[in-house]
Amino acid sequence: MNIWKSVKGYVRIRVSGLNQERVLNRAASEGIALTDVQRCVGGALTADVAMRDLKRLRIAVRGCGCSVHILQKHGAPMIAFAIRRNRLLAAGAAIAFILLVLASTRVWHIDIDGVGIDREAVMQILSDEGIGVGTARRSIHPTHVGKLISGGDIGVVHADVELNGVVLDIHATAADDFSVTEGDDRPASIYADKDCVITSISVTRGRAAVKVGDVVLAGQLLISGDLSEQKEGFAVHAEGEIKGRVLYNATASAAQGTTRLQRSGNSERLTVIQIFGHEFIPELPYEYYDLEYVSRRIIDGCGIPIAAYTMVCYELTEQPFTETAVETETRALIAAQEELKRMLSKSASIISVTHNCLWSADGVKVYLTVETIETIGSKRYL
Amino acid sequence: MKGKKIKKSKGRTAAALKAVSLPPDVSCDLPYITLAGNRYMSISEPGGVLRMDESCFRIISSCGIIHIEGERMSASSMDNERILINGMVKSITFE
Numbered sequence: 428m429n430i431w432k433s434v435k436g437y438v439r440i441r442v443s444g445l446n447q448e449r450v451l452n453r454a455a456s457e458g459i460a461l462t463d464v465q466r467c468v469g470g471a472l473t474a475d476v477a478m479r480d481l482k483r484l485r486i487a488v489r490g491c492g493c494s495v496h497i498l499q500k501h502g503a504p505m506i507a508f509a510i511r512r513n514r515l516l517a518a519g520a521a522i523a524f525i526l527l528v529l530a531s532t533r534v535w536h537i538d539i540d541g542v543g544i545d546r547e548a549v550m551q552i553l554s555d556e557g558i559g560v561g562t563a564r565r566s567i568h569p570t571h572v573g574k575l576i577s578g579g580d581i582g583v584v585h586a587d588v589e590l591n592g593v594v595l596d597i598h599a600t601a602a603d604d605f606s607v608t609e610g611d612d613r614p615a616s617i618y619a620d621k622d623c624v625i626t627s628i629s630v631t632r633g634r635a636a637v638k639v640g641d642v643v644l645a646g647q648l649l650i651s652g653d654l655s656e657q658k659e660g661f662a663v664h665a666e667g668e669i670k671g672r673v674l675y676n677a678t679a680s681a682a683q684g685t686t687r688l689q690r691s692g693n694s695e696r697l698t699v700i701q702i703f704g705h706e707f708i709p710e711l712p713y714e715y716y717d718l719e720y721v722s723r724r725i726i727d728g729c730g731i732p733i734a735a736y737t738m739v740c741y742e743l744t745e746q747p748f749t750e751t752a753v754e755t756e757t758r759a760l761i762a763a764q765e766e767l768k769r770m771l772s773k774s775a776s777i778i779s780v781t782h783n784c785l786w787s788a789d790g791v792k793v794y795l796t797v798e799t800i801e802t803i804g805s806k807r808y809l
Numbered sequence: 810m811k812g813k814k815i816k817k818s819k820g821r822t823a824a825a826l827k828a829v830s831l832p833p834d835v836s837c838d839l840p841y842i843t844l845a846g847n848r849y850m851s852i853s854e855p856g857g858v859l860r861m862d863e864s865c866f867r868i869i870s871s872c873g874i875i876h877i878e879g880e881r882m883s884a885s886s887m888d889n890e891r892i893l894i895n896g897m898v899k900s901i902t903f904e
Contacts, residue, residue, distance in 0.1 A: 452857040455889040464884035466862040474887075 432462070436478040436502030443471040444493035453487045478504060534562050534595045541583075541599035548581040549597065564590055572597075614662035614809040617650040619643045623671030623803055633665030643671070649804050662809050669804045672778075675770050675797045679762035682790035683755045687748040688715055690741045696721075699736040706736075715743035755791050756784050763795040775799035840870040842901070850877065850894040850901075858892075866894060876902040 442450045454461055464474040476484055488495055510516045539546045552575055558567055569588040576586035587598040625641045633650040637643055652665035700707045719739045726733040779798040784791050841853040856869035866877040882896030
């Protein structure tokens with residue numbers, strides 16, 4: 428609202444005389460919007476009115492017994508009026524604007540994203556095609572560039588190319604990401620990739636080598652693509668879904684702590700400025716610290732989103748502390764859970780979690796057991 | 810006489826709206842008064858301003874005069890559709 432007001436230009440006026448409210452009513456009835464209407468100490472009213480409405484307001488207040496005086500003029504028209512005689516400044520502003528417009532027609536950054544991608548090879552393909560930093564945006568055809576990268580024999584099977592403003596975004600997929608590609612008909616069998624108990628098996632192609640309830644070990648054949656007993660030398664690309672119950676074990680130890688990081692009593696007040704969502708945090712005074720937000724203030728009126736946070740940074744130091752048995756066990760359990768998280772696959776559904784604690788003179792050892800049901804099996808070509 | 814007729818007509822409209830289970834504010838020409846805590850206040854369709862200073866606003870509306878008392882009050886925006894009041898609103902009275 429304030430930005431729009433400034434772009435259009437506005438005037439701060441003072442209304443003095445008798446019955447100043449009549450001026451407000453006449454302005455409203457004429458459809459003239461007044462903003463920031465305030466009563467001054469001397470009894471006069473001050474308000475902001477759009478520059479284009481000033482003439483209408485002057486006509487509307489005739490006969491009210493009040494007078495309207497201009498206090499200040501603000502906004503872009505005023506700035507343009509002020510710099511019109513300073514030719515150098517006006518020329519500088521015009522040149523800056525033209526440069527900005529010209530710069531926005533070119534690519535200034537190339538962002539290559541993807542696991543296992545040789546970025547230099549991709550850049551070489553782009554430079555062979557005449558694409559680099561400073562290339563005109565209209566000369567780049569994303570689909571064509573994507574095809575060039577994927578057909579460039581650099582181990583990329585697919586590349587999404589997109590122009591986002593002055594940034595050329597390339598998201599490439601390496602050939603290694605596709606262990607088994609769609610439409611692959613080469614003869615293959617499916618083998619267990621971990622020890623488990625089979626809970627379900629559905630075979631789309633091939634011959635089941637196990638049944639529900641079987642205990643299988645990692646590397647054991649689950650669905651065979653070799654059908655030579657039906658016909659000599661006949662083999663298919665085995666397909667199907669096998670689910671199994673898998674047990675995961677993790678252990679972690681923790682000694683009963685005697686010291687702990689605690690607040691030392693020293694603290695410092697910090698102010699963090701946030702502009703466009705980016706935080707500018709001042710240098711923190713302590714090696715170990717604890718931050719506590721105190722207040723948040725949005726600074727408005729300057730046209731851009733700025734927020735200021737006030738927070739207190741407390742110094743943390745190692746201080747004597749006797750940990751309880753439950754706290755030590757919890758610490759060990761968290762460490763075991765972290766270890767287990769690294770082992771679990773994303774498709775696993777956890778069906779039970781159990782843990783046991785074993786105390787010794789050195790501390791506690793936690794044994795964590797998780798039971799999951801998950802898809803198992805990996806393809807190997809015959 | 811005319812005022813009575815308008816009152817009667819409004820009463821009938823309200824009764825008719827009630828009969829068809831519509832909220833009465835659909836066509837009774839009542840002003841909408843919105844408060845954000847005690848800091849911001851918005852009044853739609855104001856008829857005019859009778860008095861305006863830091864501690865008191867008196868605004869004409871279709872339901873009479875709205876008397877607002879408070880501290881450090883000012884009108885951040887004012888036109889024929891809406892008045893926005895900033896400041897510490899302490900009380901609102903309908904006269």
